Structures are given as structure tokens and as C-alpha cells.
Amino acid sequence: xxxxxxxxxxxxxxxxxxxxxxxxSWAADAPRISKEELKGMLGKENVIIIDVRAGIDLxxxxxxxxxxxxxxxxxxxxxxxxxxxxxxxxxxxx
Numbered sequence: 001x002x003x004x005x006x007x008x009x010x011x012x013x014x015x016x017x018x019x020x021x022x023x024x025s026w027a028a029d030a031p032r033i034s035k036e037e038l039k040g041m042l043g044k045e046n047v048i049i050i051d052v053r054a055g056i057d058l059x060x061x062x063x064x065x066x067x068x069x070x071x072x073x074x075x076x077x078x079x080x081x082x083x084x085x086x087x088x089x090x091x092x093x094x
Contacts, residue, residue, distance in 0.1 A: 051092045052091050
């Protein structure tokens with residue numbers, strides 16, 4: 001399972017190839033990428049950006065990633081299966 005995570009602004013970006021997780025602890029040990037690396041991934045067909053910030057972190061943020069899909073991090077089991085396993089998933093969290 002390949003995982004990459006990078007600090008961007010006040011949050012983190014976690015990039016995953018074939019990522020399946022069951023708890024928030026997955027982000028703690030994920031490697032990181034730079035903002036420039038993420039910018040190079042934006043707009044590519046094989047990349048899905050998922051904003052998993054919750055509550056006030058999402059509401060008060062003025063930093064959004066264009067094209068990101070917002071998902072509830074507390075309900076991963078309800079939405080994770082809808083994303084193709086052959087895509088690179090980018091998780092933006094705080």
C-alpha cells in the first residue's frame with residue numbers, strides 16, 4: 001500500500017495508491033509530498049482529491065483545492081468503496 005502525505009497550509013495531503021484505511025491513524029505514518037508535487041498531479045485523470053477535513057476545520061478554511069470532493073471523515077465506510085482502486089487518491093485533512 002503506497003501512501004504519501006504532505007503538509008499544505010494548515011492541513012495535510014495524503015496521497016494513496018489503492019488506499020484502504022479503517023482509522024485516522026493512517027495519516028500519522030504516511031510519507032509526505034510537496035505542494036509542487038501535488039500541483040503537478042492536479043487535473044490528471046488518474047488522481048482524485050478528497051477533502052476529509054471536518055467541522056470547523058473545513059468551515060473556517062479559506063484554502064480549498066480546486067476539484068476536490070468533500071467527504072465526511074467519520075463515515076469512511078460509507079464512501080470509500082465508490083472510489084476506483086486504480087486511481088491515486090489524495091486525502092486533504094487537518
